[in-house]
Structures are given as C-alpha cells and as structure tokens.
Amino acid sequence: MIKFVGGFERVCDLPETQFPEYAFAGRSNVGKSSLINAVVGAPVARTSNTPGRTQTLNMFNLNDKLTIIDLPGYGYARVSKADADRWLLRFQEYITTRRQLKRLFILIDSRIGPRDSDLNLMDFCDANGISYQIIYTKKDKRVRENNQVYLNSDEHPAMVADIVETSAEKKYGIDIVRAIIGIK
Numbered sequence: 001m002i003k004f005v006g007g008f009e010r011v012c013d014l015p016e017t018q019f020p021e022y023a024f025a026g027r028s029n030v031g032k033s034s035l036i037n038a039v040v041g042a043p044v045a046r047t048s049n050t051p052g053r054t055q056t057l058n059m060f061n062l063n064d065k066l067t068i069i070d071l072p073g074y075g076y077a078r079v080s081k082a083d084a085d086r087w088l089l090r091f092q093e094y095i096t097t098r099r100q101l102k103r104l105f106i107l108i109d110s111r112i113g114p115r116d117s118d119l120n121l122m123d124f125c126d127a128n129g130i131s132y133q134i135i136y137t138k139k140d141k142r143v144r145e146n147n148q149v150y151l152n153s154d155e156h157p158a159m160v161a162d163i164v165e166t167s168a169e170k171k172y173g174i175d176i177v178r179a180i181i182g183i184k
Contacts, residue, residue: 001063002040007056011093014057021067021100022181025091026107027117028073031137034168035107036060036070039177045070055087057094066182067100074117095130103133103160103180110136110165113148122151126158133160135177140167 008014024032033045044060058070071094072087095104106121108114114122125132134151153161164180166173178184 002042002044003061004044005059005061007058009056017067019067020102022103023069023071024105025071030107030109031168032107038168038174096128105135106132107135107137110139111141111143122156126156129158131158134163136165139165139172140170
C-alpha cells in the first residue's frame with residue numbers, strides 16, 4: 001500500500017524514518033511524477049503539462065518498507081529567481097544531509113539529452129560523493145536531437161554505471177527501476 005505522507009517546504013520538516021529513501025530529480029517536465037506513478041503502480045504523484053507544478057518535497061511511504069521523494073523540477077519552470085534559488089538550496093540541503101537517501105535518480109528526457117542543469121547536478125553529486133543513477137524518460141517518443149551529450153560513468157565517480165531507459169506510458173524499463181528500489 002502506498003501512502004502520501006506529505007509535501008514539505010523545508011528539509012528539516014521531513015519525518016525521520018528508518019526506511020531507505022529513493023529520490024527522483026530532474027528538469028521540469030521530464031516526467032518525474034509520471035515515472036513515480038508507473039513505478040508504484042498507482043496515480044499518487046500529481047502530473048501536469050505545466051512545468052514547475054511540484055514545488056515541495058513530496059514524500060510517499062510504500063508498505064512501511066521504503067520512501068520515495070518527488071523533488072521539485074529544475075531548469076525550466078517559470079518561477080521567480082528567488083524561488084528558483086530557494087529550491088536549489090533546499091535541494092542541495094536534502095541530498096547532502098538526508099541520511100536515509102539510498103539513491104538519487106536523475107531523470108533526463110531521452111529526446112533532449114542532458115542539459116547544463118543536469119550536468120551541473122551530476123558534478124555537484126560527484127563532488128559531494130552522492131550516489132546517483134541516470135534514468136532516461138520518454139524513451140517511446142521520437143528522438144528530436146541528434147547531437148546529444150553522451151554520459152559516461154568513468155567521468156562521473158558517483159554515478160552508477162547502469163543507465164536505465166524508461167517509458168512511463170508504455171511501461172518500458174519500469175520493472176528495472178522497481179528492482180533497484182526493491183518493489184515487487
């Protein structure tokens with residue numbers, strides 16, 4: 001059973017749990033909420049066509065065994081610079097202080113490839129020893145850009161070598177993410 005625990009403005013407001021935590025991060029409109037819904041098999045994360053809808057740290061409890069965090073998107077949402085800066089500081093605080101965090105998933109739209117904001121996040125994680133794994137989303141959609149940056153785990157010491165390709169709509173790659181998290 002999946003339960004929405006709450007949306008939290010501040011990292012210090014997140015409940016301390018003994019459960020392993022898996023966080024989903026990515027640019028606005030990358031499909032974070034859709035992927036979370038596909039992974040847990042229920043429409044728990046709010047989806048929208050409007051970038052920047054997720055503005056809090058949204059926590060979900062799965063069967064009192066693990067926690068999923070839907071992080072606010074970065075890089076595209078139409079918000080004030082002050083809000084964007086506040087979100088970035090909160091995001092950095094979350095990934096550097098949350099002891100329960102077992103894996104940060106960085107979602108990248110497979111049609112576009114990594115952008116500077118994704119690469120900056122990867123560099124931040126590498127510099128701070130925060131384990132992360134790349135998930136390409138929307139793999140069922142037609143690729144638009146031919147000259148995408150190739151990601152190589154040899155260049156990113158904190159990156160898990162296996163990149164997962166997914167489609168929330170077609171359920172492609174969802175079982176792989178479930179296996180990583182430990183969902184049957």
